[in-house]
Amino acid sequence: MTDAEDRLAVAERAASAGSRVAAESYGRGIDVETKSGKTDVVTEADRRTQRRVIEVIREEHPDDAIVGEEEDELKTVPDEGDAWVIDPIDGTNNYVRNIPIWTTSVAAVRDGEPLAAVNDCPALDTTFVAGPDGARRDGEPVSVSDRSDPETFAVAPTIWWGFDRRDEYAAVLSALVERFGDVRRYGSAQVTLGMVAAGSLEAAVSTVDPNPWDTVAGVHMVRRAGGTVTDLDGDRWRHDSEGIVASNGEAHDELLAALRDAA
Template structure:
């Protein structure tokens, strides 16, 4: 087993373990705290993150951890090995008893993802990606081949705060004026692997994504044949501004839609 293979195995094992902890508490009488206007957190988030970290530490005790909750670091190191984790992506769905949420784990080396796992236990889906490709429940994934915008479904993603609702509205308008339909799932780490699986043709946001909301899913899209760039059309990185993801065939139209959010086009 190569180092990358081992990281892929650990990513899946850790994501499954964290998702199991979160799922045990799903649709229970769990206390909800507010971190910001609509940013919520629960003890399930914290317990799941601790479980994910423990699973990683069993094999890679010295690696850096980038995590959403508690005191873990918040940026991806440019050198060395690291893990980027989100114990529950889609917590607002989680606390509303909506099953669209997931535990995401990405293995990163020198700033670039090399493996990822996203486990959505309430949907009974396990997404993984390694050096060879991306998979859902063990079956290899490929982005859709849709090239006609009128047949495409595109999702605005990430959270536009209350003082940026004009941008949120612009994002929705940019989609419905260019594409056949819009989806808003409320969990970026569900939306991104859905592009990898061919269920969506694109994802748009003019915001800078937190790494835990994006790195694992972007890696899956790329391993399934899709494309991810920033607002300028450059290859997306964990520190990019803008998240423009597509099946490749429609990327220029998806990019134009994203740039329209703040009148770049």
């Protein structure tokens, strides 16, 4: 087993173990707390899930850095060395509303670049995986959509805009509606990126600077499925980039132009 294969296996075990913890409280009226704003919510299930994910990783890689959304883990991805990027429940707003679009996300990273990634979505009974052999959904190989006509594209705005940036969100929506066939928003960036990788969506975009736990795993999936992911300037996306534009690569320039027009 290669190192990348080993890390993918660990990511799969960790995401599966964590998602089982999250699923135990799903739909059970768990208490909800807020963090930076009224729509930035967290539950004890988030914290328990992250702890379980870390426990599994530490069994095999006790010295690696951990980047996690909750508690006192790192909040930025190291540019050197091995690290793991965790979102215990990506889509907590969906989770607390009993909407099944949420996931436990785990990515293995080396020197700032992902090696393996898993988004385990128990309420959807779906798992997205990216590793040395490409991208898979529920064990089956997937690839990005082959649509090339923007007027047939389904584009998802993702990474939510705060109350002080809703005019910007409205401008992005307007620019997308004018150029592309359909616009949809799912409330989980990682699940949305998995859908791009699997060809269900043509693109996912945001002008908001994303957190690594919301994006790193899904970005790796899109790329391993043959897609393109850049920042708002069209440069190759990385964990500290400005905004995100993930697509099947067929009309990426049109997506960039739409976001520039919305600025």
